[in-house]
Amino acid sequence: MPVTSQSGTDETVLLAQSRQGDRRAFAELVRRYEGKIFRLAQHITNNREDAEDVLQETFMKAYEHLDQFKGDSKFYTWIVRIAVNQALMKLRRRKTVKSVSLDEQIDTGEDTVVREIAAWDENPEQQFSREELGAILDRAIQSLDAPYRSVFVLRDIDELSTEETAEALGLSIPAVKSRLLRARLQLREKLTRYFKRKGDDAFAYL
Amino acid sequence: MTPLLTCKDFLRELSDYLDESVDQEVRAKIEKHISECPNCWVIADTTRKTIRIYKGMDPQPLPADVESRLMRALEKKLAARS
Numbered sequence: 001m002p003v004t005s006q007s008g009t010d011e012t013v014l015l016a017q018s019r020q021g022d023r024r025a026f027a028e029l030v031r032r033y034e035g036k037i038f039r040l041a042q043h044i045t046n047n048r049e050d051a052e053d054v055l056q057e058t059f060m061k062a063y064e065h066l067d068q069f070k071g072d073s074k075f076y077t078w079i080v081r082i083a084v085n086q087a088l089m090k091l092r093r094r095k096t097v098k099s100v101s102l103d104e105q106i107d108t109g110e111d112t113v114v115r116e117i118a119a120w121d122e123n124p125e126q127q128f129s130r131e132e133l134g135a136i137l138d139r140a141i142q143s144l145d146a147p148y149r150s151v152f153v154l155r156d157i158d159e160l161s162t163e164e165t166a167e168a169l170g171l172s173i174p175a176v177k178s179r180l181l182r183a184r185l186q187l188r189e190k191l192t193r194y195f196k197r198k199g200d201d202a203f204a205y206l
Numbered sequence: 207m208t209p210l211l212t213c214k215d216f217l218r219e220l221s222d223y224l225d226e227s228v229d230q231e232v233r234a235k236i237e238k239h240i241s242e243c244p245n246c247w248v249i250a251d252t253t254r255k256t257i258r259i260y261k262g263m264d265p266q267p268l269p270a271d272v273e274s275r276l277m278r279a280l281e282k283k284l285a286a287r288s
Binding site for chain 1: 221224257265273
């Protein structure tokens with residue numbers, strides 16, 4: 001078989017080929033999603049080593065259970081579910097003082113507090129280099145508690161629907177919604193430090 | 207007359223409003239509220255920008271060492287099955 005790039009090949013074709021044992025087709029599927037899965041795993045576990053384990057385990061399990069993927073959801077959503085499960089297992093296993101279980105009861109936004117209110121420029125992110133911006137955004141996410149972090153990453157970064165996020169995390173739809181709201185408000189507040197309009201400092205609450 | 211939205215009501219609807227999943231009536235109430243309440247306008251605007259900025263972030267390419275370990279692990283697994 002000639003060695004050609006499969007980067008333009010349709011996903012359903014790659015899946016069918018992978019099921020028949022075509023390793024190159026499966027490698028192409030891995031390449032399409034490895035970056036997103038690694039990022040997701042890093043955000044959930046907050047730990048690079050764990051994230052790398054999750055990455056490997058996710059694609060190994062996906063390959064192993066490829067027959068069970070029926071195509072009624074997107075392939076990406078399916079591997080996200082595997083990755084989330086692996087990542088949550090890591091999180092539970094680590095059980096450090098700081099780690100919070102995703103099942104833990106958290107209050108659901110009744111006391112949502114907004115402490116800092118300052119307007120931003122139209123495109124505030126443009127004042128930063130790509131690297132600086134990436135670091136700011138990552139740091140803000142890492143400072144969220146685990147239940148908020150996972151929901152935000154799936155909904156607003158990976159752009160899963162509320163229903164897909166609920167399914168992946170084993171949460172109810174109202175729980176996803178309330179956690180998403182809290183996560184968005186907390187991030188908004190954290191980013192205000194960097195993005196608020198210059199000259200508005202006098203109005204910011206300290 | 208339908209009752210006006212309080213700031214607390216606004217916060218509760220904010221996510222759905224930004225996701226464009228509120229009905230026409232609620233949308234109108236929210237827009238009326240933020241046109242009259244500067245603080246809630248700022249919260250809506252900056253939360254919308256927060257979401258937009260995160261959505262635009264592409265994942266970093268996998269670090270080379272992570273990539274090669276992943277491919278090695280998969281090769282091993284796949285070879286064992288075939």
